[in-house]
Amino acid sequence: MTVNGRNRHRALVVGGSTGIGRGVADAWADTGLDVMVLSRSEPVGAGADRLRWVATDLTDPAQVTESLTAAVDEPLHAVCYSAVHYGDGRALFKDSTEAEWRRQIDVNLHGLWLTLSQALPALRRADSPGVFLGISSEVVYNAGPGRSGYAASKAAAAALLDSLAQEETAEASGTEALSIVQALPAGMVDTPGIRRRRPQGFDYSTYMGPASFAPLARELAATGGAGLHGAHLVVDDAGAWYPAREKMPRSQSRKVSSRTAS
Numbered sequence: 001m002t003v004n005g006r007n008r009h010r011a012l013v014v015g016g017s018t019g020i021g022r023g024v025a026d027a028w029a030d031t032g033l034d035v036m037v038l039s040r041s042e043p044v045g046a047g048a049d050r051l052r053w054v055a056t057d058l059t060d061p062a063q064v065t066e067s068l069t070a071a072v073d074e075p076l077h078a079v080c081y082s083a084v085h086y087g088d089g090r091a092l093f094k095d096s097t098e099a100e101w102r103r104q105i106d107v108n109l110h111g112l113w114l115t116l117s118q119a120l121p122a123l124r125r126a127d128s129p130g131v132f133l134g135i136s137s138e139v140v141y142n143a144g145p146g147r148s149g150y151a152a153s154k155a156a157a158a159a160l161l162d163s164l165a166q167e168e169t170a171e172a173s174g175t176e177a178l179s180i181v182q183a184l185p186a187g188m189v190d191t192p193g194i195r196r197r198r199p200q201g202f203d204y205s206t207y208m209g210p211a212s213f214a215p216l217a218r219e220l221a222a223t224g225g226a227g228l229h230g231a232h233l234v235v236d237d238a239g240a241w242y243p244a245r246e247k248m249p250r251s252q253s254r255k256v257s258s259r260t261a262s
């Protein structure tokens, strides 16, 4: 897409229809990036008309490959993976199903792998260093009862990104390296995915909003993630961030009761 005869830099947000991914997509659109969103449902509400949406179900690898092929037909400057399958609710391992586990692996991990396989070459083709932002979670550090599938899939996703960050150096690529950055919220974030798992009338007043990720997203778009390659950043309510290694991310786990008699 061109504006005033100039090519607009392009961005991709997988899981950008709602929640934190939508916060990142909106922030990138604010900076003038041409943003494509992959998700099952179409982005709605203020600013949605600025996002190009390609309907994609991450549990269907053929569809994901087709969507990604369209997304990478031109170089990418910024990519975010925020898609998640939380599951029906927190449940002990003995109450969890294999179908739920497979879905968490498909959406939280395999979709990330598929995205990286196509997005990293497209980021390397950009005329300035690009940035890959993975949305992480405190469960990567803390695990948690009743969250085994979510915690295991998120920890594997974090390890995948860490490994690629170690591979992805200027020396290895022969060009100025792209940046791989992970970011996680300091607390719970009020998103549709979380709301689906809370009772009616739940008090969200202590929850962060997806817009807290906007300042970091804007910074990454402006700098290509320079100086942040390989970082795990904790984003707070005010939109500030700090390295996770400075302060252990706070657990959001709670006691989970059995759904069935043991």
Ligand SMILES: NC(=O)c1ccc[n+]([C@@H]2O[C@H](COP(=O)([O-])OP(=O)(O)OC[C@H]3O[C@@H](n4cnc5c(N)ncnc54)[C@H](OP(=O)(O)O)[C@@H]3O)[C@@H](O)[C@H]2O)c1
Residues within 6 Å of the ligand: 014, 015, 016, 017, 018, 019, 020, 021, 038, 039, 040, 041, 042, 056, 057, 058, 059, 081, 082, 083, 084, 085, 107, 135, 136, 137, 138, 154, 184, 185, 187, 188, 189, 190, 191, 192, 193, 194
């Ligand atoms: N919210 C929190 O408190 C919190 C805390 C820690 C970490 N996080 C992390 O933040 C990230 C985003 O979470 P969120 O709470 O913002 O979630 P959310 O509001 O539920 O958004 C999830 C996104 O993933 C997409 N998605 C889910 N299943 C999909 C599928 N099968 N195919 C394609 N797209 C799919 C959704 O789009 P469609 O439904 O339209 O397909 C949506 O765009 C996750 O990585 C999560 O681990 C969140």
